[in-house]
Amino acid sequence: MGAQHETLAFQAEVKQLLHLMIHSLYSNKEIFLRELISNASDACDKLRFEALHDGALLADDPDLRIRVAYDKAARTITVSDNGVGMSREEVVANLGTIARSGTREFFAKLSGDQAKDANLIGQFGVGFYSGFIVARKITVLTRRAGSEAAVRWESAGEGEFSIDAAEKPGRGTDVILELREGEDDLLSTWRLKSIITKYSDHITLPIVMRKEEWDKDKNEYVTKDEDETVNQATALWTRSKNDISEEQYHEFYKHVSHDFEAPLAYTHNRVEGRQEYIQLLYVPARAPFDLYDRERKHGIKLYVRRVFIMDDAEQLMPQYLRFVKGVIDSNDLPLNVSREILQESRDVKAIREGCTKRVLSLLEDLAGGDEEAQKEKYAKFWKEFGRVLKEGVGEDFTNKERIAKLLRFATTRADTDEETVSLADYVGRMKEGQDKIYYVTAETFLAAKNSPHLEVFRKKGIEVLLLSDRVDEWMVSHLTEFDGKALVSVAKGDLDLGKLEDETEKKERESAEGEAKDLVEKIRKALDARVKDVRVTHRLTDSPACLVADEHDMSGNLARLLKAAGQKAPESKPILEINPRHPLVTRLKYEEAKFDDWSHLLFDQALLAEGGQLEDPAGFVKRMNEMLLAMTLAGK
Ligand code: ADP
Ligand code: MG
Numbered sequence: 001m002g003a004q005h006e007t008l009a010f011q012a013e014v015k016q017l018l019h020l021m022i023h024s025l026y027s028n029k030e031i032f033l034r035e036l037i038s039n040a041s042d043a044c045d046k047l048r049f050e051a052l053h054d055g056a057l058l059a060d061d062p063d064l065r066i067r068v069a070y071d072k073a074a075r076t077i078t079v080s081d082n083g084v085g086m087s088r089e090e091v092v093a094n095l096g097t098i099a100r101s102g103t104r105e106f107f108a109k110l111s112g113d114q115a116k117d118a119n120l121i122g123q124f125g126v127g128f129y130s131g132f133i134v135a136r137k138i139t140v141l142t143r144r145a146g147s148e149a150a151v152r153w154e155s156a157g158e159g160e161f162s163i164d165a166a167e168k169p170g171r172g173t174d175v176i177l178e179l180r181e182g183e184d185d186l187l188s189t190w191r192l193k194s195i196i197t198k199y200s201d202h203i204t205l206p207i208v209m210r211k212e213e214w215d216k217d218k219n220e221y222v223t224k225d226e227d228e229t230v231n232q233a234t235a236l237w238t239r240s241k242n243d244i245s246e247e248q249y250h251e252f253y254k255h256v257s258h259d260f261e262a263p264l265a266y267t268h269n270r271v272e273g274r275q276e277y278i279q280l281l282y283v284p285a286r287a288p289f290d291l292y293d294r295e296r297k298h299g300i301k302l303y304v305r306r307v308f309i310m311d312d313a314e315q316l317m318p319q320y321l322r323f324v325k326g327v328i329d330s331n332d333l334p335l336n337v338s339r340e341i342l343q344e345s346r347d348v349k350a351i352r353e354g355c356t357k358r359v360l361s362l363l364e365d366l367a368g369g370d371e372e373a374q375k376e377k378y379a380k381f382w383k384e385f386g387r388v389l390k391e392g393v394g395e396d397f398t399n400k401e402r403i404a405k406l407l408r409f410a411t412t413r414a415d416t417d418e419e420t421v422s423l424a425d426y427v428g429r430m431k432e433g434q435d436k437i438y439y440v441t442a443e444t445f446l447a448a449k450n451s452p453h454l455e456v457f458r459k460k461g462i463e464v465l466l467l468s469d470r471v472d473e474w475m476v477s478h479l480t481e482f483d484g485k486a487l488v489s490v491a492k493g494d495l496d497l498g499k500l501e502d503e504t505e506k507k508e509r510e511s512a513e514g515e516a517k518d519l520v521e522k523i524r525k526a527l528d529a530r531v532k533d534v535r536v537t538h539r540l541t542d543s544p545a546c547l548v549a550d551e552h553d554m555s556g557n558l559a560r561l562l563k564a565a566g567q568k569a570p571e572s573k574p575i576l577e578i579n580p581r582h583p584l585v586t587r588l589k590y591e592e593a594k595f596d597d598w599s600h601l602l603f604d605q606a607l608l609a610e611g612g613q614l615e616d617p618a619g620f621v622k623r624m625n626e627m628l629l630a631m632t633l634a635g636k
Contacts, residue, residue, distance in 0.1 A: 004165050005162065005163070005165075007161070007163075008092065008096060008161060008162075009159055009160045011098060013098050014096065014097065014098060014129070016107050017107075017129055018129050018157050018158075021121065021126060021132060022133055022157070024117055025121065025130065029183075030195045030198075030199070031126065031130055031260075032130040032177075033196065033199065033200070034251075034254070035127055035130045036128070036175050037066055037068070037079060037196070038255050038258075039175075040080070040081035040083060040173070040175075041203045041204065043083025043085070043173060044081055044084070046083065047145050047171075048307055049308055049310075052307070054146070057145045057146050057171075060170075064205050066079065066081045066205055066208070067079070067081075067207075067209070068196065068207060068209050068230075070188075070189075072187050074178075075179045075187065076176050077177045077179065077187070078174055079174070079177075080173065080174045081172045082170060082171060082172035083173065084145050085142045085144040085172050085173055086142045086144055087144045087147065088163065088165075090144070091140065091142060091151050092163065095153055096161060101290065102293050106289050106290070109289070120289075126260060128175075129157070134177065134179055135157070135177035135178055136156060136157075136179070136180045136181075137154065137155070137177075137178040138154070138155055138175065138177055138178070140152070140153040140174070140175050141153075141166055141168055141173070142172070142174070143168040143170070143171050143172065144171065145172075146171075149165065150168035151163060151164070151165065151166055152164045152165075152166035189209060189223075192209065193209065193230050196209075196230050196231060197230065198247075199254075200231060200251070201251065202232070202255065203255070204234065204235045204306070205233060206229040207230055210223045210226070211224040211226045211228045212224065236252045237252075237278050237280040237329060238306070238329070241268055244268075249263075250262040250263065252280075256282075256301055256326060257284060257299055257325040257326075259284055259325070262285065263282040263285060264283045264284060264381055265365075265366060266280065266281060266282040266326070266362075267280075267281050267359070267361070268280045271354055274350060275330070275354070276332055277328055277329060277331060277332070278327075279326070279354070279355055280327045281324050281326040281358060282299075282324065282325045283323065283324060283359070283362065283363070284384075287384040288323070291322070291388065296322075297312045299312075299324060299326065300316045300317050300326060301313065301327045302316060302327075302328055303329040303330070304330050304334070305329070305330075305331060306329065307335060310339070313328070313342065315339075315342040315352065316328055316342075316348065317352065317356070318392070318395060320388055320390075320391040320392035320403075321388075321389075321392070322388065323384075323388060332347060333345070333347060333348070356399060360402050360403070364402070364406065367405075367406055367422075382408045383419075386419065389407070390469065390475045391471060391475075393475050393479045394478035400478075404423060404482050405422065408421060409421045409423075409426075409439075409467070410445060410448075410449075410465070410466045411465050412464045412466065417449075417466075423482045423483070424483070431460070431461065433498065434499075435498065435499075436485055436488045437481075437486070437488065438457060438463075438464045438465065438487075438489075439464060439487060439488070439490065440464055440465070440491060441467045441489065441558070442466075442468055442557055442610065442611055443557060443561070443611050447468070447610070450609075451490075451609070451610060452540055452542075452606070452610075453546055455539060455540050455541040455542055456541060457490060459541050460500060462500065470561060473558040473561060489549075490539065491557075491610070492549045492550075492551060492555055493549075494551070495538060495548075509536070512536055513580075515580065516536050516580040516585075519578075519585075520536065523588075523599045523602070526595060526600070527576060527599050527600065530600075531573055531574060531575060531603065532572070532573040532575050533550075533575045534576045534578065535576075535577055535578075536579075536580055540577070540579040540582070542582075543606075544579050545579060545582075546606050546610070547574040547577070547610055547612075548577055549574055553570075556574060556607075556610055556611075560611070560612065560613075574607075576602070576606060585602075594626070597623045597626065598623075600623060601627060604623075
């Protein structure tokens with residue numbers, strides 16, 4: 001047992017959150033009620049779940065409900081639930097700290113610009129502390145189900161809070177808000193009711209308020225000694241689609257996802273067959289700050305026959321769709337299903353497959369839509385979650401084709417880094433005689449766009465996909481073809497342009513190769529330690545040289561990415577390709593004394609051009625200066 005009375009400081013991030021919350025969310029102040037009701041509902045869900053194993057927890061007070069009350073004289077609003085409640089330790093942990101990994105990094109990103117930060121805060125989830133938008137003091141009186149002891153938590157939302165032992169007749173939690181000056185308009189049945197129907201109508205439990213009736217004699221409303229339920233109090237997902245408004249879908253989303261913004265799209269279905277379940281799945285409008293955090297919570301809540309079983313049911317959605325939020329309510333799973341069972345169950349696998357297909361169809365609908373609004377939505381989706389979806393190409397063999405169709409790329413056809421081209425678009429406008437899909441990978445969009453490897457493709461007007469996401473190298477290693485056309489890196493292997501090269505070009509290349517034979521041999525000798533081979537290029541038109549990886553070697557870009565991530569990359573030497581038509585290369589033919597130096601220069605600049613790092617930068621600069629000097633003197 002802890003001390004009777006304690007005053008504790010909030011975690012630094014909580015202080016920051018409180019400050020921001022009060023200042024930037026004021027124009028949205030009503031949401032505090034949604035958040036408190038949402039917590040009350042979660043607390044009841046948790047209790048119902050615990051009671052599956054220990055029926056006594058629920059027995060003395062079996063009807064779960066949430067109550068909203070106000071006291072005009074005391075200027076308070078109270079939100080009560082008879083849910084699971086909190087122990088002293090839980091109160092300290094839950095209402096004094098933010099237990100989410102990445103929180104500190106998240107707060108470090110806040111700019112101090114309130115309008116901008118308000119958006120970020122929304123993404124982070126506003127939660128309990130939003131009460132301080134309207135309250136100058138909050139008291140939480142709570143008693144854990146199964147325990148006799150109650151706790152009182154109090155805070156003015158500044159630096160600290162106090163904790164005391166207390167008495168409370170039944171289990172559950174009362175959150176009492178003492179309103180700030182000027183918030184008295186909230187002290188009205190009508191006002192509170194309308195906030196509840198707007199934001200919390202979808203809550204599964206009854207939300208009750210004291211009934212009010214017009215008293216003709218007194219000529220005013222009087223409060224009766226009787227409750228009335230002010231929301232629909234049915235599980236939203238069990239209702240028929242036609243009976244649910246867009247707004248109700250959105251509010252429900254905010255409840256399950258703890259998001260502040262409306263979702264981008266959703267799908268709601270009753271699935272029948274071997275497994276019977278309801279799925280209500282949402283795609284958020286914005287990626288959460290911790291999308292790449294391995295520890296982060298997933299967004300699916302699992303219910304079994306309306307009973308909440310667990311949050312964060314990651315088995316129900318593949319990794320690459322981890323951004324999806326929502327509810328799955330199964331008719332068939334046992335109520336005592338645990339995470340371990342979920343992992344192995346074939347029924348769960350069937351549900352996951354069904355849900356994956358649904359989400360992919362939802363995305364296909366957006367992607368394939370003719371309407372501007374849909375296109376815009378898909379573009380937005382792609383910007384937020386495209387990189388995650390790309391993981392699916394390697395992760396989900398069954399749906400690989402469908403995922404491939406959903407991918408979008410930047411290409412040499414446009415000047416911007418916007419990723420708008422699908423593989424189908426690309427294939428649809430392939431040149432006559434072209435039978436491959438070409439791509440280049442680099443660390444940045446600019447490096448990809450200006451890669452020397454693209455020169456011949458530019459000249460021939462062949463479109464090339466520009467890949468600069470980290471995940472792209474991995475993706476193309478799994479996506480070797482689309483629609484029967486191989487995906488080929490322009491910086492790998494012996495570029496075979498096939499029919500894209502005409503007879504005269506072929507002849508010209510062969511003669512150039514013949515003429516440059518001795519030169520190639522000499523350079524090969526000079527660079528023996530650095531290259532696997534030297535050969536005449538047919539990729540280049542303007543640059544003197546470029547590096548390529550051998551067909552089955554790792555690309556230079558991937559090797560650099562791995563090294564940057566602290567992983568081992570196999571040491572494979574690149575191939576140097578030279579452009580025999582380039583004046584620097586022709587000039588090399590007549591060089592004697594400095595031949596080796598100049599060969600190294602060719603190699604080094606090719607390495608730089610593809611984003612590589614020089615092993616000996618000072619040596620490079622020295623050679624470069626010598627060459628410049630030699631040229632200036634020669635020019636005199
Ligand atoms: P979130 O709901 O996203 O977890 P909140 O800030 O809304 O974050 O709430 C923080 C935590 O406080 C909850 O996760 C829960 O553990 C606890 N909590 C808040 N309200 C209640 C309540 N009425 N009953 C029990 N626990 C609660
Ligand atoms: Mg909450």
